[in-house]
Amino acid sequence: MTTIAEEKAVREPHTSSHHVAEILLRFRELGIVLALVLVVVGAAIVNTNFVSLTNVQQILSGAAIIALLAIGETIVIITRNVDLSVGSVLGISAYATGVLYVHHPHVSLPVVFLVACGVGLACGIVNGAVVTIARVPSLVVTLGTLYIIRGIDGAWAGGNQVNASMLPTSFNRIGYGTVAGIPYLAIIAGVAVAIATYAMRSFRTARDFYAIGSDPPAARLAGIPVGSRVFLAFVLSGGIAGIAGAVWLSLYGSVDAIAGVGYEFQVITAVVVGGVAIFGGSGTVLGAALGALLLNTINSALDVVNISSFWTSAIAGALLIAAIAFDRLIAVRVAPALRTRRSSRG
């Protein structure tokens, strides 16, 4: 039986290259933290003001908004979909919050956040319903709602603006307040990310998201209600973007029709840089949040090293492409081992 030895030679799985790839994937968060440290140290050497309290606070507050949006976007992308409408949802919810205060100056904070969340949920329901019931690719649906929601926002706001003076101090303080030097916003985002990270690990529904993105037909076969889970992902993304809208208003203090324009690209970049696979199935909320922090830190560092902030969006785009190309290269590394086995079957 000479075949045994030969068969082994041909079919020996290449486990070593697989392990390298797995380490890279598993420690993605560590890599981002490392990159973060490098950027901070580099920028601090050029200009010590970079690590001044106010600058750090600014970076954290800005990153907090993107990190919040990234939570919802992560869930959607994990299910192998995409939500391009988050920026518009943030915008309309921020404006709704402002208008609410204009008409009811004494409304309580929880009500404000409930309203903001509700606006977002409504948008998420529309996205989710069209994607799951009409079975239209989420890219097209959310590209459409990106402009529809922005259009509604614009029609509603017209040329009007809600200013900080129209907002109560208790609300504004969310934006600029700090505890022991840490901005409220960073704490809010931190807590939200922690809860989401835990939840994504600990609930069946959350694991279903991963299963769906990992292999949709297999998920259906395993009895997972794919449609309703994807719907839920869009609703969650909408709701979170709604809340992020209220938070955004508290940070910037004024809102008009163009709040949050272009945020969707920053958010998707943060999520993908944070290690969430664009094809779904893997990634963590924590990684996405770190991605948001890295993105914001780089932008701020550019200022310090005298590169105009006008390059911000170019860098976001380059990072996004680099991140997916990186993921792809790892996948290609793993592939030969898989191919050897797969091609040996009928």
Added chain:
Amino acid sequence: MADPEDLKPGDEVPSRPPPRHKLHSGLGLLLRWESLLVVMLGATIAYGASVSPYFLQSTNLFYICLNVGEVAIMALPLTLIVITGEIDLSVASMLGLCGVAMAELFKHGWPIWPAMIAAVLLGAVLGAFNGFLVTRVGLPSLAVTIGTLTLYRGIAQGILPTDTIGGFPEHLTNIGVVPIPGTHVPYSIAFFGALAVVFAVVLHATPLGRAIFAIGASQEAAFFAGIRVKRIKFWLYVLCGMLSGFAGVLWTLRFASARYDAAIGQELYVVTIVLLGGISIFGGRGTIAGVILAVAVLGCLQTALTADLVPAQDQQIVVGALLLASVIVPNAGDLYRRTRDRLRSAEARRHRAGPVQAESP
């Protein structure tokens, strides 16, 4: 349809929507997507004429055409890309960057014609970058072009952050405001018309066009028939970049100035035209005639809405809704069929359960 031995349990019968033009009777012809577009176009013109007595006058038609010229030009290569089952969301950003590049070169002393040609070539390079990432690196076109949408616009912004560049020769900027002498046709739409004819012939009557459809309908079968799938896709991206660069030149001349945010967000209009034109988002299906009609519908609609004093943001809602409708409507038949099948299967089950139970002791 399913061959017993080929379906694995994980496989579904492919969930491609059923063909839009399945019927070949006279009724089928009436129900064609293009016929629907003609009706829509009629309705839009009627609406336009009802809000403004000048709507059908030639000067107004000139402005209708002028408004959609560049977007329409970009819609042509995107049509081919969507038919192969891919997407390019970066068209408007390529337009912006190429416009900025042309203006920068002009400002730095280049004569205008070389600057314009360089802008078009830059577009080809930008498109080649997209194509390289999609076909050679194997990245999903959606993610790639979302990335380059941001990247290209960002580079334009980095080069030309706040100011605008103008001062182009007047005889050239004129082509953005005056029609071709002796007609009421703006230059941009004339270019579109000429290109559309070429595209229609290539897509519908040449081996290349057939290959493009085959790739979208079944990439694997196309490859097994000897079609060079990757190469064709790559060159379509290059073409798309080139024509976006050309649109950038036209756009810059029309406004007689270059800004980094030229045509920002116009990818919505380009994608809407393509999908409204009846090109299946799943690839493999559509006609250039449909796209031309969609250009007409969108152009008329925009102008009619403006004549009706509908503000720009509200128009965005309409266009966005049009985009959604143009993907939902063709799928509606599929949705109906699925629901019906589910009901039937439940019925069959009841039917079947009856006699079998009677059999068992």
Added chain:
Amino acid sequence: MSNELAPPLLSLEHAEKSFGAVHALEDGIVDLYAGEVHGLVGENGAGKSTLVKILAGVHRPDAGRLSIEGVEAIFDNAKQSQAAGIAIIFQEPTLFPDLTVAENIFVGMQPLKRFRRIDGRRMRREARAVFDQLGVKLDPDRVARGLSIADQQLVEIAKALTTNARVIVMDEPTAALTMTEVDRLFGIVAALRARGNAVLFVSHRLEEIFAICQRVTVMRDGRHILTRATEELTVQSVIRAMVGRDMDALFPKVEAERGEVVLKVDRLTREGAFTDVSFEVRRGEIVALAGLVGAGRSEVARAIFGIDRWDAGSVEVGGRRLKPGSPTRAMGAGVGLVPEDRRQQGLVMDFSIERNVALASLDTVRRAGVIPRGAERRFARDWALRLQLKYSRLTNPVWTLSGGNQQKVVLAKWLARKPSVLIVDEPTRGIDVGTKAEVHRLLSELAAQGVAVLMISSELPEVLGMADRILVLFEGRVTREFARADATEDAIMQAATGIVDQAA
């Protein structure tokens, strides 16, 4: 046979299933008792897979009766089959590559603790316990991506055990396993049997069947042929039952004059698929590649045509070396491939009949770069006539045709190019008897006209009836070569199942 007092755990009686005109299963019978390993054997197309899919709840039988422990059961979907205690281990398991092993085992039914949170610790503990029970070591915390097929099967088996499945169906589980992995699997199957499970073991490999099964069911042409205890059977008798069918007049072999060598394959190797494959095909000759599914036959064909690259060796067509990985070049050299998977690879299903026929010949149809109106139709009509295609309109999508006529379209597509080498991979799979005969006649005529035909077929009568020479592949290597006169079904089957040592 010994357990006739208790009702069988599972019993399928006279199940039928057709797909359109194709009768995939005409009389499926199988019964499984607790504590037995039951072998199910048959050639490709004998209806084994359809039977398995009926048990899995993927297909619903058109007629027949399925009962679980004596109680009538109807499955509408996979979920109901699972709930009834049936677990299917497919040749290619469908795991979630991004989830961990433990999560894959418990997907959708993870153990919960307070507040409906997943009890990860218990999940891992139970996973580990199941693996211990099976006597294997597998880390429950690693992700499933990159697991070997054997380990993926283990995960599926573990899943089956945690759901308390009583009936475990293994569909060709050893097809992609190494010898050691097969041994381990046999150990597990023995353990399952000892636990009182019933195992239905579907395989081509008779030595495996004889090694672990207590009873064997043989199927042929969608019908149950026999069920016996293993002791009452021999390899020879099973092979006879599998292939024993009349050599009918399906094969109008035309003696053709052999010409020069057109296709020369020299020491061709693609890692993991086939090794050191060399052969020649002459003008006017039909050479068959026989062997089991997974033996590497289709892979050889794909490599010659340029679909996959090869790692070593060379292919010459008409004296010219082909470039690896380029179907365009292979076509240019005169090679045509009628692929295995008609629906995915052979045809663009949404395209019309005429477009499919002309798809590979557009360069000859076009005039001045453009395909003239009507020229394509005339071209297609010509070929449709020559192949006696049955259709209503050439503009109808090709999926409206029956399987046999679809195959004729694929053949027309390649014949239109006047190939010097035509590779046909399972040319008559899933098509009706009448069309089958036409395809056979066509291939004979082609050879008579001087085309070199390389035929891959799992149907031994077809191989014997059509081929001038027969190469048998086993595990990616050519193990035997038969001249037409020397070949018998038994000899080919033995070579294909690896029982070659005495002869080679």
